[in-house]
């Protein structure tokens with residue numbers, strides 16, 4: 001049964017939750033912080049992944065993914081001030097973050113990683129290629145990852161997979177806790193069989209719908225930039241996203257959020273129309289992640 005499930009109750013009245021000090025598996029003995037979601041103890045040890053977007057689009061991306069005591073930030077394309085403000089709106093203090101995983105070095109994903117990691121002494125996970133190309137590489141704690149090798153970060157299973165995008169070694173991720181799986185796919189110019197195999201069976205999906213092909217052609221970008229966006233190493237268009245959804249068995253999909261929507265070459269309405277036609281669902285069933293504001297919390 002289709003239906004997205006926002007979790008308004010995860011927002012606290014006054015924002016931040018005080019951090020706790022304890023140790024978890026990936027960084028034993030170094031004062032790694034656990035995500036203090038104790039008020040909802042019913043979830044402790046359960047197979048629930050929670051997630052929320054701080055914002056999505058070409059001007060900045062960041063997503064929170066949490067399971068039990070772990071709360072990971074995926075990408076940070078915002079300033080520290082904006083990141084802290086949006087985290088507070090979602091009830092999360094930056095001190096309580098487990099760390100930051102980075103998909104690739106483009107500024108809308110990595111521009112805020114260095115300042116945030118230094119200010120709050122947060123560990124960073126990224127591929128060797130991404131780490132090599134970061135403009136701001138002065139990071140306090142780095143863990144290089146392999147784009148074909150899964151890892152465990154606290155309570156989250158993290159499954160990276162490579163994507164075709166014009167960056168050094170870009171990857172996207174599936175995050176899981178037992179049978180709860182969230183797939184995240186943005187910044188890919190095409191869909192590979194490997195991507196499909198990773199996203200199959202995800203109950204929640206954050207999916208790029210960057211542009212409408214006609215709007216891109218008629219839009220304000222110069223031809224070279226249009227060609228870059230539409231290339232197999234550029235960004236995913238609405239129809240490509242729709243084709244992917246048709247390839248995935250989506251019977252189990254209960255939350256779909258459209259992401260990285262271009263402000264120049266797409267509209268949320270057009271993306272929703274295209275995707276809902278492919279899924280055969282109501283046009284207002286998928287959610288849309290916005291650039292200017294954070295989303296609700298969702299759960300897998």
Ligand SMILES: [Zn+2]
Nearest residue numbers: 058106108187
């Ligand atoms: Zn991007």
Ligand SMILES: [Zn+2]
Nearest residue numbers: 104106165187
């Ligand atoms: Zn990119």
